[in-house]
Amino acid sequence: MKNIDLESRSINELWALHEEIASVLFTKIQSEKLKLEKRLNELRGKRSDDVQHRRPYPDVYPRFRNPEPPHQTWSGRGKQPRWVRELLARGKSLHDLRI
Numbered sequence: 001m002k003n004i005d006l007e008s009r010s011i012n013e014l015w016a017l018h019e020e021i022a023s024v025l026f027t028k029i030q031s032e033k034l035k036l037e038k039r040l041n042e043l044r045g046k047r048s049d050d051v052q053h054r055r056p057y058p059d060v061y062p063r064f065r066n067p068e069p070p071h072q073t074w075s076g077r078g079k080q081p082r083w084v085r086e087l088l089a090r091g092k093s094l095h096d097l098r099i
Helices: 011-045 081-091
Strands: none
Touching: none
16 A cells, blocks of 8 residues: 555545545445345345235224214224223123124
């Protein structure tokens, strides 16, 4: 490597040199990163062109509707909404709320 007299250069020249070095470093680091990721995927048994896809889930439709207001619905999955708990506490059954 040749010796560069940095002391005699101006701030603008040094800054330009810094930006050039940063650009070259970024390019080389990205290239090395891609190579290592490709190798890691090969070791894991994945090909680089494999794309991760989520499995398709079926549509979930509402099964229960609040009589007042009727825009509130519940599919029957997960935690019961407050309006379902309140209606059940008042003596209604889930069968009464079915759509």
